[in-house]
Amino acid sequence: MRKLIYGGTIVNEGRTFKGAVVIDNERIAEITENTQPSRGTFGETIDATGCFVLPGMIDTHVHFREPGLEEKATIASESRAAAYGGVTSFVEMPNTNPQTTSLEALNDKFERAERTSHVNYSFFFGATNANAELIKELDIHGIPGVKLFMGASTGNMLVDKRNALENIFSKAAEMNLPVMTHCEDSGIINANMKRAKELYGEDPDITHHHEIRSEEACWQSSRLAVELALKHNTRLHIAHLSTAKELSLLELPGAKDLVTLEAVIAHLYFSNEDYLTKRALIKCNPSVKTVNDRSELRKALMDGRITTIGTDHAPHLLSQKQGGCAKATSGMPFIQFSLVTMLEMVDNGVLTIEKLVELMAHAPAKLFNINERGYLRKGFKADIAIVKPNEPWKLTEDIIQSKCKWSPMQGHEYNWKVVHTFCNGRHILDNDKFDAECRGEKLSFR
Known part of the structure; x- marks a missing residue:
């Protein structure tokens, strides 16, 4: 399925620019430098306006x-x-x-x-x-x-x-x-x-x-x-x-x-x-x-x-x-x-x-010579994090996903929030909604 992330600010390889990312199944198919959505048919679109789009x-x-x-x-x-x-x-x-x-x-x-x-x-x-x-x-x-x-x-x-x-x-x-x-x-x-x-x-x-x-x-x-x-x-x-x-x-x-x-x-x-x-x-x-x-x-x-x-x-x-x-x-x-x-x-x-x-x-x-990861590049696996600034929240126990259920940052107020995560093109995190069926892949090297 093709997915479109548009309207966000992309940060990648030393550059920061407004643009869009097209995902085709598990890979990045296209990165464009514009503020308008790319043309085409998409099974899912994510409006990232006001957000930063980063490599996972x-x-x-x-x-x-x-x-x-x-x-x-x-x-x-x-x-x-x-x-x-x-x-x-x-x-x-x-x-x-x-x-x-x-x-x-x-x-x-x-x-x-x-x-x-x-x-x-x-x-x-x-x-x-x-x-x-x-x-x-x-x-x-x-x-x-x-x-x-x-x-x-x-x-x-x-x-x-x-x-x-x-x-x-x-x-x-x-x-x-x-x-x-x-x-x-x-x-x-x-x-x-x-x-x-x-x-x-x-x-x-x-x-x-x-x-x-x-x-x-x-x-x-x-x-x-x-x-x-x-x-x-x-x-x-x-x-x-x-x-x-x-x-x-x-x-x-x-x-x-x-x-x-x-x-x-x-x-x-x-x-x-x-x-x-x-x-x-x-x-x-x-x-x-x-x-x-x-x-x-x-x-x-x-x-x-x-x-x-x-x-x-x-x-x-x-x-x-x-x-x-x-x-x-x-x-x-x-x-x-x-x-x-x-x-x-x-x-x-x-x-x-x-x-x-x-x-x-x-x-x-x-x-570590990890293949096809770590960058937003055409043909690379679509591992992407979308973060939003000026979105204040306090770290409380119910937010903690680690099994131990505590954090040294408990009670701390953050101004940034991770709003979307894509792993191999799969939308694993969507505004706190988690895809528990998602499975990652074994990394390959060199």
Whole structure:
């Protein structure tokens, strides 16, 4: 069926213009620069007057908890939340139960997503101290890359042996697969936690979280990751960068050719001052850092040092978010509200809407070589988000689609709203009306 989106302002590939988009079945058939509807017969027309028409967002950093942790979230529930937020594709992390560190576990996730994901999907393969040889068996057209935990966030997925790290970077380079790293030095964190407990008791107040999971812990681990990437000529994507100091790693000789950086909403929106009011709701790893760190990360959005924006969407039960640095679980849900939160930053002058689209749609597609996604182009899959400004609403529990049913932004008043989402040409979200029968597609790469 042919569909027409007309009257809106299109934001795509650095340009903003009035125009129309024609969808033919699952693909974009035409993009025109005019304010009048295109001629022809259409099974559905959407008047986007007063709205902005964007490529569907691509979130390459989420934790959907399935299999093994379905009490927190499922692929079905969190992909639904994604569609409500204008996110049409996601790439999920390997720290589920079982962990995605074998070919069998990886294939199981794809089978689950094929049955239940409402939007497009893929999964990282997780590296361990013992599975580097499996990297050579991966289908480079079916996955974006290898996820490597160089920090104490993930139990036995922590890779802390030098020879294992060397093997992972070497094998990934041979396969031309990027390595995406979580970088925190476990030894530094453990020593900081021990001192904090001696000073403040067994569960130090959450206001000390950024001191325990400190700038130095991030810096030392990220510096090692860059060293390994340069040694093995491996493409490295450092996830959820949280400190200003780590930005300087791009100044190392050769780093700009191999190393890219991701920022996530938590580190761009919050600072350590917010622990006083948000408490453990904003506890995440790496920790939310200082006002200066946040300011420098925001600057890096516009000057190109940060390549992509993700969410690190990580739902937990609200009961698990109680306590301090030792007891409260780290992670927060954000995928449903990532786009509107970044649009708020556009209003506040942090970045332009054209840069937002680059960071959240174009760059993820380019960085991971995702086929036919991330842009509004003739012949590409019709993944589209339509957002409306000056449409105030308050985030209340009944709006939250994530299974955990809480958000660190609860009570916040937004001025932008996602009014329509198209996934592969299907109108999955239409002014809060959701097409629960919609299923996404497996992403393809390279």
